[in-house]
Structure formats: structure tokens, C-alpha cells
Amino acid sequence: MPTSPRRYDPDRRARILRAVLDVIAQHGVAGATHRRIAAAADVPLGSMTYHFAGLDEVLTEAFTLLADTVSARFTERLAAAATPDEACEAVVDLIVDESWATPRTMLLSYELYAFAARNPPLRRVMQDWMEKSRAALRQHFAPDTAKVLDALIEGLSIHRSVDPEPMDRAHVRAVVARLIP
Template identity: 75%
Template structure:
């Protein structure tokens, strides 16, 4: 004799009892935040220690966001270093643009070296990383070249091209030396160097 067991169909919950799908997080700034976070990670760990995972953690986003927004780690590093270069170049240009005479321009150059107008410890550290990475990965030299071009253009508002080139190299080199020198060059010494390079008589403000 066969026994039949009746299995009741599963009840379908009413529409208002179903859990709604989790809303997608609206985060229009995510890509830019990843770029800024990359600079933070580079400053802390160096390029060699920079990974997708560390950048995602610093930006407080899922790991997959880095590969969603950037084709490779080098693409992300390129944008990060470009942001650094553009930010510093804009600050550099603004200081020189405020000068209306050659003497004021010379003093602006002194400020760029002495007053940390651009060469903050963080900026210098990131610059070292960019220089080293560009030496190993030629594609990154374009970022450096564009940065140098903007700096020289700002200087050429007040000085001939060859003088602008010399002053640009002096600003960067002397800023680096001052960051590690036991007795960094003071304002008067830097002013004398600028006057010599610019071919201007030394005047005290």
C-alpha cells in the first residue's frame, strides 16, 4: 500500500516583507581619493612598498576599486605623481606671479628656497621617490619633464631662459641640501646666490 505525503509549497513572503537590495554607495570622489591616498602610501612606504591593498586601505575603499579605476598600479602612480607635480608647480608659479619687478622676483626665488613655499618635508620625500622611480621607469620621466617645464615657464616671466634654467636647478638642489645640511644656508646666503645667478646687484630688502 502506497503512502502519499503532501508537501505544502513554500509560502512566498509578501512584497513588503522582502529585503530590499543594498543600495550602491554613491562615491563620486573615489577615484580622486585613491590618487591622494597613493601619495600618502608612497610617503610612508616608498614606491617599492606601495601596493593596491595599501592604497585601498588608505582610501577606505574596497580593494577592487583600484583595478576598477586604474588599469595598473603604474597608471595609478602616474596620476599620483602628476597630482604632486601640478600642485607644487601651481604654488611655485603663484609665488613668482606675485612679483612685479626683477628685485621682487629674486626675493620670490629666495622665499621658494628658504620659506618652504614648496619644499616641505613631505614634498621633498615624494620628490625623491619620483626621481628614483623615473630613473628606473623611463615612462615616468615625462612627469618630471612636465614639472620642470612649468617651473621654468614661471621663472621665465622674469628671467631669460638660461637664467631660469639655472635658478630652477638651484632652487631644487639647494632645497634638498637645506633639508639635510647640519648648517643650512640662511636667507642672506641664498639671496647672494640668487643675485649671482640672476646677474643682479645684491640689495637687502
Template identity: 75%
Template sequence: MPVAPRRHDPDRRARLIRVTLDVIAAHGVAGTTHRRIAAAADVPLGSLTYHFAGLDDLLTEAFTLLADTVSARFEARLDAATSRAEACEAVVDLVVAEDWATPRTMLLSYELYAYAARVPALAGVMRAWMGKSRAALERHFSPEEARALDAMIEGLTIHRSVDPRPAGRDEVRAIVARLAAPLP
């Protein structure tokens, strides 16, 4: 019986990581399996064990990709600001702009939060993500302001994803102004 030729697929590992995020978005971490990932990526099941030590390893890499991707967009938006006023407006954008906290990104973030609470090794991915966010904010704000603004961004984006009447741009701008106001 002839053996099928081996497909050359140099991007397979990276594609498996990207597809894992799609599977998590569709089925949640609890419903993510090697079989679902392999089927979604159209690869043999053995590809996953060839490239990753186990499902936790693959999930960690997928969530790291998510965190790095979101952090890069976050940093780019803040890097575009050339003044404190522009930085404040960038923070408002990070909360209210539709391209920032998409339903898919928010869903994946919720899955990451829950998974990190159960898998201590993944807490490092969360801490790195928070560190990048705060570092980007600290280019324009004090460390204390950056911490408060980071928490506000997280909280308000979560609220926006479930609140039928989320805070609008003007309300968010007022919150940012209070958090970034110099102390008397």
C-alpha cells in the same frame, strides 16, 4: 544573503590618487601596494583595478598630482612678483620658506626622482614639471637664468632637507643675485 548597498562615491578616483601620495610618503614607492592604498582609502581592493589600469598608472597619476600641486604654488609665488627684485626674492622664498619645501613634499619628490629613473614613462611627468618651473621663472628671467635658477632651487632645497646647517636667506639671496646678474 542580502547584498550590501553600493556606496555612491563620485570622488573615489581622485581620493585614491591623493591617498596614494600618503602611502608613498609612509612606505616609499617600493612599499606601495594596491592593498595598502585600498586600506588607506577605505575602499574595496577592486576599486583600484576599476579606476586604474595598474599600479604604475596610479603612481603616475599620483606623481602628476604632486607635480601639478607644487608647480601651482611655485607659479603663484613667482606671479606675485611685479619686478625683477621681487622675482629674485620669490626665488629666495622658494628655497628657504618652510611652506614650500615641506619634509613631505621633499620625500615625495625623492621618490618621484627615483621612480622616474626606473620607469621611463614617468620621465615625462618630471619634464613637464621642470617646464612649468622654467616657464614661471622666464616671466622674470632669461631662459639661461631660468635654467640656472631652477637647478639652484632644486639643489638647495635638497640640501636644506638634509644639511644640519643649510644656507640661510642671505646666502641664498647672494647666490640668486649672482645667477640673475646681467653678464658683462
């Protein structure tokens, strides 16, 4: 049942961006159309072109929202570590807990990686996300170690999301410990 038109809707643009991520999670980037996004956001189709210059812009901004949201949780977890041992445990948490690597976030990340491989503006979103992750890790680890840990976190998170027998916490902790001088 259609809803009544909104005259004052200051959250419309943000709602559209959240809806984009919902549509991508359900249909993939290839299935993200103006119509589908507008319907998911419960906005008139014209709102899409009013708020965004085109589909590439809305996808870039939505993926930026995803990256910023996940980066904030990542940074928060690492910032809570007060000792080197707590920092190592934070890295393990980032790999094995669903605090940031929820199934939905992982699915959206796969879509972002694939889309960024063919779309230079999205590549910049990925690079910025990696830099935020590495900066959070550099609070506790040397720059080279932070770079390796960032790749480990992403790689093991991807594997854990699809592996029928993912590494358990103790195994992940042992791998992390081997990487830290």
C-alpha cells in the same frame, strides 16, 4: 572598524590618488601596493582595478598630481612678483620657505626622482614639472637664467632638507643675486 560601503562616491578616484601619495610618503614607492593604497583610501580593493589599469598608472597619476600641485604654488609665488627685485626674493622664498618644499613634498620628490630614473612615463612627469617651473621663472628671467635658477632651487631645497646647517636666507639671496645678470 570597517566603514559602510559607499554607493555614490564621486570623489573615490581622487581620494585614491591622494592616498597613493600618503602611502609613498610612509612606505616609499616599493611599499605602495594595491592593498595598502586601497586601505589608506578606505575603498574596496576592487576599486583599484576599476579606476586604474595597474599600479604603474596609479603611481604615474599620483606623481602627476604632486607635480601639478607643487607647480601651481611655485607659479603662484613667481606670478606675485611685480619687479625684478621681487622676482629674486620669490626665488629665495622658494628655496628657504616651506611654501612648496615641505618635508613631505621633498620626500615624495625623492621617491619620484628615483622612480622616474627607471620608469620612462614618470620621466615625462618630471620633465613636464621642470618645464612648468622654468616657464614660471621665464616670466622674470632670460631662458638660460631660468634653467639655472630652476636647478638651483631644486638643488638647494634638497640640500636644505638634509643639511644640518643649511644656508641662511642672506647667503641664499647672495647666491641668487650672483646668477642674475
